[in-house]
Amino acid sequence: MADFDILVVGDANPDLLLRGDVRPRFGQEEQLLTGADLVLGGSAAITAVGCAKLGLRTALLAAAGEDVFGALVREQLTAHDVRLLSPPAAGVPTGLTVVLSETDDRAMLTLPGTIAALSPADVTAELLARARHVHVSSLYLQPALAAGLAEVFVRAHRGGLTTSLDTNWDPTGEWASITEILEHTDVFLPNAAELLAVTGAATPGEGAAKLIATGATVVMKDGARGARAWWHGGESAAPGTPVAVVDTTGAGDSFNAGFLAARLSGHDLPEALRWATVAGALSTRAAGGTAAQASPADLAV
Template sequence: MTDPDILVAGETLVDFLPEHPGSLREVETFTRRPGGAPANVAVGLAVLEEVPWFWTRVGSDPFGDDLVETLVEYGLPERFVERDPEAKTTLAFVSHDETADRQFSFYRDGTADTRMESGTVDDLLRGVSWVHLGGVTLASEPSRAATLDLAERASEHGCTVSFDPNARPELWNGRTEFERQVGEILPHVDVLKATPEDLAEAGIDGEGVALARAACERGPHTTLLTLGGEGALAVATADAPWTGEATHPGYPVEPVDTTGAGDAFTAGAIAALSGGEDLEEALSFGNAVAATTTTAEGAMTALPDRERVERFRAERE
């Protein structure tokens, strides 16, 4: 087996999913699932037969044991799946409304994924062409510095750097700090995947294509904007290896759980773009991966393989 061509870096955590819709104070029973946006993307790529390197850090506790075992079961290399002997694993409790939209409550004070250290994966940057990062690790030091450093070094090595801001206001000391940190990393980003809500939190205003163009003005040559039930759109500048603009209306489904749908889209889009596909195919494939994911519970556990995605698309196109 050849070494992976993609590197994903960021948090792995435990999602506690509610037994029924409602606020956290109303829910008494939860189901435990592996999660964390970068972990979902890494596993999504592995399930799509594009196994990446994955740099993450979990606690040396039973939750960490279970997460590492899960990552290995999905085929991810263990080399940069770190165990922290002095910190716990992050927990996230999820609440759903009647449309399956979710909110999070994090237990992440000094946990393992806040303690990632700069320089850990520098040697990999000579051998990969794509590096994907998430915004949650920007919320705490030293992981913030490690994430920014990796973005800068990956860009210097000529890697395509993708980034998902993944705005979680409860992790930040106000919107200004989130806006500042996103503004600091965007000059080193090539492909930005975001929602309008993410960009609003980052101080980037507009709607539709105009919003995506405004995001590109901050540094990325490509913005992939996911729009929930309305699908997704993409804008690329002249600096991008693909050209123009694209839209896709998405695929109508009856959602069971939208947790991780954006991460599923990201995995699908990276798999397509890193494989030489154009923006139209990246949106179509990413939307199909995301839509399929929402038809089952959990983020990581609901991720589909290529055969299932292509069958899903064939039934609807």
């Protein structure tokens, strides 16, 4: 029996979340905020916490430095029953993201630090042997990992694991290695813009059709409109869940956690899509990515 239901691979760092008058104006003009929170961030870390809250035995492979921000990451993950497996990153500061959050949009300023430290070699055969499923987040903040992820997924499949991927946006716009990676990805979890950018398609349905041909299931986040999934022989949609939105940081990662928790618990694809949309929406009720994440009771029919 595997030690973990899911091994999440990617980024873990604090988010400094600022709300209010957040659009910078230079010229030494002081601006007043309405809120500031230092919370656990990183797409992979938020996904991992969401999975643990939904009952999965969860491990996170992410680099964290030996500094105050690294200590915060470790403390928060431990508090949420996520096992952090952190390769050495001596002398490298823990990454940090400053989130400038408005009601309907946000901007992010990121110091990569340890976020970029992972490599394919860190995802060892011994580590894969301890899990049922491997999920990768924030691919393009981790160029070394991206360059060899296809081979990691090949090894995972050989070991009997299933695989999933949420690339997040590629800041370079190049989407390096993505075609090869998706050939070995069981579940791809983009938003609508990412799906179009990755496939070069004119519509999400056209883009999904290209990926289904390779054997992937495509699960697309579509904001307040909900989500849609396509797979070989089927398609499903789920409406958005109305909530009083405080902050959308990490909503897509909580969506991922809801979907993966449902599938790894034996639910079919339409039910997993429902879990995902509810989990993503509920996470927006508080500042940061983890404070208001869904519990199993929240997702019960």
